[in-house]
Amino acid sequence: MKLFFHLGRYFILIKRVFSKPEKLSVYLKQIVHEIDNIGIGSLPIISIISFFMGGVITIQAAFGFTSPIIPLYALGFTTRESMLLEFSPTIVCLILAGKIGSNIASEIGSMRITEQIDALEIMGINSAGYLILPKILAAIFILPFLIAISMFLGIFGGYVMGIATGACNSYEFIFGIQAFFEPWKLYYSFTKVITFAFLITSISSYFGYYTQGGALEVGKSSTSAVVYSSILILVFNFIITQLFFT
Amino acid sequence: MIEIKNISKTFGDRLVVDDVSFAFEQGKTNLIIGESGSGKTTIMKMMVGLHEINGGEILYDGKNFPILPVKDKQEVRKQIGMLFQGGALFDSQTLEENIRFPLDMFTSMSEEEKRDRVNFCLDKVQLTNRNNLYPGELSGGMKKRAALARAISNNPKYLFCDEPNSGLDPKTSIVIDNLIQSLTHEFNITTIVITHDMNSVVEIGENVLYIYKGKPWWKGNGKDILHTTNPELLDFVFASGFMKEVFQAVNKK
Numbered sequence: 001m002k003l004f005f006h007l008g009r010y011f012i013l014i015k016r017v018f019s020k021p022e023k024l025s026v027y028l029k030q031i032v033h034e035i036d037n038i039g040i041g042s043l044p045i046i047s048i049i050s051f052f053m054g055g056v057i058t059i060q061a062a063f064g065f066t067s068p069i070i071p072l073y074a075l076g077f078t079t080r081e082s083m084l085l086e087f088s089p090t091i092v093c094l095i096l097a098g099k100i101g102s103n104i105a106s107e108i109g110s111m112r113i114t115e116q117i118d119a120l121e122i123m124g125i126n127s128a129g130y131l132i133l134p135k136i137l138a139a140i141f142i143l144p145f146l147i148a149i150s151m152f153l154g155i156f157g158g159y160v161m162g163i164a165t166g167a168c169n170s171y172e173f174i175f176g177i178q179a180f181f182e183p184w185k186l187y188y189s190f191t192k193v194i195t196f197a198f199l200i201t202s203i204s205s206y207f208g209y210y211t212q213g214g215a216l217e218v219g220k221s222s223t224s225a226v227v228y229s230s231i232l233i234l235v236f237n238f239i240i241t242q243l244f245f246t
Numbered sequence: 247m248i249e250i251k252n253i254s255k256t257f258g259d260r261l262v263v264d265d266v267s268f269a270f271e272q273g274k275t276n277l278i279i280g281e282s283g284s285g286k287t288t289i290m291k292m293m294v295g296l297h298e299i300n301g302g303e304i305l306y307d308g309k310n311f312p313i314l315p316v317k318d319k320q321e322v323r324k325q326i327g328m329l330f331q332g333g334a335l336f337d338s339q340t341l342e343e344n345i346r347f348p349l350d351m352f353t354s355m356s357e358e359e360k361r362d363r364v365n366f367c368l369d370k371v372q373l374t375n376r377n378n379l380y381p382g383e384l385s386g387g388m389k390k391r392a393a394l395a396r397a398i399s400n401n402p403k404y405l406f407c408d409e410p411n412s413g414l415d416p417k418t419s420i421v422i423d424n425l426i427q428s429l430t431h432e433f434n435i436t437t438i439v440i441t442h443d444m445n446s447v448v449e450i451g452e453n454v455l456y457i458y459k460g461k462p463w464w465k466g467n468g469k470d471i472l473h474t475t476n477p478e479l480l481d482f483v484f485a486s487g488f489m490k491e492v493f494q495a496v497n498k499k
């Protein structure tokens with residue numbers, strides 16, 4: 001029953017979020033601000049994680065590929081496929097759900113409990129639209145770029161560590177990452193990223209927006225935001241994968 | 247003018263506001279007074295639509311606000327300035343941005359005009375040149391004053407102030423009271439002020455509604471209040487022995 005309550009309220013909120021903005025110029029300014037906040041703010045952590053995960057994937061794969069019938073370019077190929085299909089779009093988005101999600105939920109939640117949202121409403125502003133729409137649009141715009149950077153750095157990490165540990169040579173790896181490339185897989189990956197960007201921002205905003213009480217509840221909202229966005233990322237990862245691979 | 251007619255409010259099964267009616271006149275400072283927890287803030291929040299009402303009417307110049315469609319409600323709200331009990335300044339914005347906010351949203355003023363307006367409002371609340379401070383960098387009383395500056399920035403037609411001078415020293419308190427009253431008179435605003443401060447009541451109370459345990463207990467003028475015979479109100483007014491003594495001393499003369 002509680003699930004239906006949340007679902008209903010979520011969709012009502014989303015409808016309010018997407019109603020016509022009062023003043024476009026103010027919204028545009030907010031979007032730029034959020035792009036900076038969400039995008040640039042997340043770049044360092046994503047870069048570090050992607051580089052090292054790419055490296056580790058390569059080393060692990062090299063360890064497994066001992067049979068002489070596996071061609072050496074398989075290493076580059078495996079690293080590319082893992083990064084492109086799953087690690088960058090899904091795992092990195094899960095990490096972002098933790099970072100961006102808790103950030104959004106606590107920001108909006110504390111605005112709720114200190115009556116800042118009421119103050120917006122009193123001025124005649126659609127607070128849901130003003131606070132949430134710029135975050136959703138900013139994330140949908142900037143996350144694909146972040147993930148593209150993550151893909152690149154992951155593969156680069158694989159290359160560097162593969163060579164550093166002597167698992168492969170440069171020619172083989174680069175041949176591997178170019179082998180059997182199918183563009184539709186990029187559509188698949190970026191469909192996921194855009195979906196996840198929407199899920200993370202909208203779900204976290206929802207939990208923040210309906211916070212009631214005090215600082216303790218802001219903490220709870222922020223936890224719920226991360227938990228539910230992560231779960232829904234996994235669910236939609238499954239659904240989208242089914243759609244693309246069957 | 248804002249008229250409330252027979253409004254009530256329950257939270258759960260607790261009746262917090264019980265059948266209150268009052269006419270808040272235009273161009274006058276209308277006060278709501280009462281003990282802590284008596285339902286003053288709740289009444290104000292019902293009037294601006296932050297709490298739903300359980301029965302009754304709220305008429306903004308004749309328009310029944312609670313049943314207006316969302317769009318019309320927003321139009322009325324654009325004419326409302328409100329000072330929240332806790333200030334409710336936007337944490338992520340400087341004072342200047344806070345005060346500009348309604349101007350950015352709803353006016354087509356030039357940058358120049360907006361800056362002038364911001365400085366004018368800051369001057370009025372004695373926060374000249376504090377434009378670039380963040381709310382976190384202000385004292386409690388400064389927050390109150392900054393919030394008042396934001397409330398008046400877009401020339402509201404209806405001004406709501408929830409305890410504008412709690413947390414202020416007596417001198418600043420009088421400045422703020424006088425500011426609210428002079429704005430009210432000058433721009434013919436319908437002003438509603440919640441206060442505990444007897445000094446404000448006597449100084450600026452042109453219309454006073456005394457709430458006792460959620461009920462409208464006494465209505466009148468701030469000056470008449472000192473001559474009331476209503477026992478609960480007497481208790482409220484002369485809660486401190488100091489007030490009683492001052493009043494008696496003045497009466498003897």
Ligand SMILES: Nc1ncnc2c1ncn2[C@@H]1O[C@H](COP(=O)(O)OP(=O)(O)OP(=O)(O)O)[C@@H](O)[C@H]1O
Nearest residue numbers: 257258262280281282283284285286287288289331
């Ligand atoms: N959101 C709410 N949910 C439940 N009860 C509430 C809520 N808001 C207020 N109350 C209750 O309503 C009563 C009146 O509260 P209100 O804030 O109107 O008092 P007040 O007269 O403004 O007091 P103060 O002078 O201390 O600000 C209080 O007993 C309070 O516990």
Ligand SMILES: [Mg+2]
Nearest residue numbers: 286287331408
């Ligand atoms: Mg109050």
